[in-house]
Amino acid sequence: MEAGALKQYLKREGATLVGVGDVSEALTPEINHLNRGIAVAVNRSLNKDSVEFLVRLQRLTVKWLKTAGFRALAIPPDSDRIKDTYVSKLYKLFSHKTAATCSGLGWIGKNGLLINREYGSKLTWATVLTDAPFRPDRPVSHSECGSCELCVKHCPSGALKGHLWSIGEPMRELVTYEKCRSLKKNRLHLSGKPNCGLCSTICPYSRNGRPKKPLCGSPDDEDDNAAMLVSSLVNWR
């Protein structure tokens, strides 16, 4: 079964990227009947409220699948913040990055973030797991970070280890999350905003990403990014 119709539909509705991956290797028994992962991404810099926008796309995906007679389990973009529902217990069983790499939409960079060749790590992701027998896209199996170490060198907390990711070593730790978390705590205390975002903005792939058609964001977003980059450096020192 081809996923083309669904992909086109979601792109018409505003999705930046849509991919279908064979995720059977990554599933635990509770969810192993849902062996296709649909990865949906929107470009954060084009859209002020990318989470809300993605949730809408995700609903459309679920509706599309159910109408076609398939099961669907939506894992929302902000799944780590949702705790008050029954189904949220399942969210931690599956990561958006797995769906994205299996769908061939990117690799996991030295910064621990999903990197897409065109958009870098400026994307926000959502996943819909389904039992629809879509023909999967070809997965990305290796990092394309090469010898670039910009994020490793500039991470203010020194959390990035500089390892190259590969699909064969999913458990290898790329980031010392303890260090990143303590920095976030500090920043939250100082400025009210936890994320420094440096590892994302400094990535050459993120900076080469060309905005195409803005959805509802303002053209100033690129400048915002640059300003954020500078201010986060200043704040830290």
Next chain:
Amino acid sequence: MVDEAKKKEVLEKLKNAVIQYDEDACKEGATEAVELGMDANEAIFDGLVAGMEEVGRLFEAQEYFVPEILMCADALYAGLDILKPHCQQMDLGIKGSVVIGTVEGDVHDIGKNLVKMMFDVAGFNVYDLGRDVPLDKFVEEQLRTDSELVCLSAMMTTSMVGMPKVIENIKKKNPDCLIMIGGAPTSKELADRWGADGYAEDASNALKEAIKMVAFLKKLRDEKLKK
């Protein structure tokens, strides 16, 4: 007077929304029920809960799996949140409090959660101990809350064997307390052998059984008081 045909349509909508794990449709149905001035209890039991019963059947038939069950439960709760404030005092004639949990060694709590949900709907006071609950905790909690009923759930034979010990300890401390067991490996025979007062094979039977048991207990108490 609520139009019968319209009422039936709303009940059907609520039921299907739960089965189809469609939260939005469930909220819509619940709002319609409220706007129509329908009896909220009826909407809950003949709409939402009827749907959940069907979901239970689909689960047993291996038509539904864990994620679907959880999403159905979320849909049911979405409807319940809207309907609950409009609930008349439940005319089941009985209210009680209940301690519920999955016994030590067992982390499967979906069945337990469904039963809990049924008690919630019926207006019981529920003390949920969660899953993998140390055996003594049941005894402690029963004494603390003075609940009429303790419900023990187990999904595995290996954890089920803790049940007779809990039953014995509770009965020792408080012979009047009622105990009901449930879960895949349990049965009526085991309940009898271990001295449990009730056994339920699924969530809606658990509620019916519990109401019967608590009603009986209250009657006994009333008779004692008269004497």
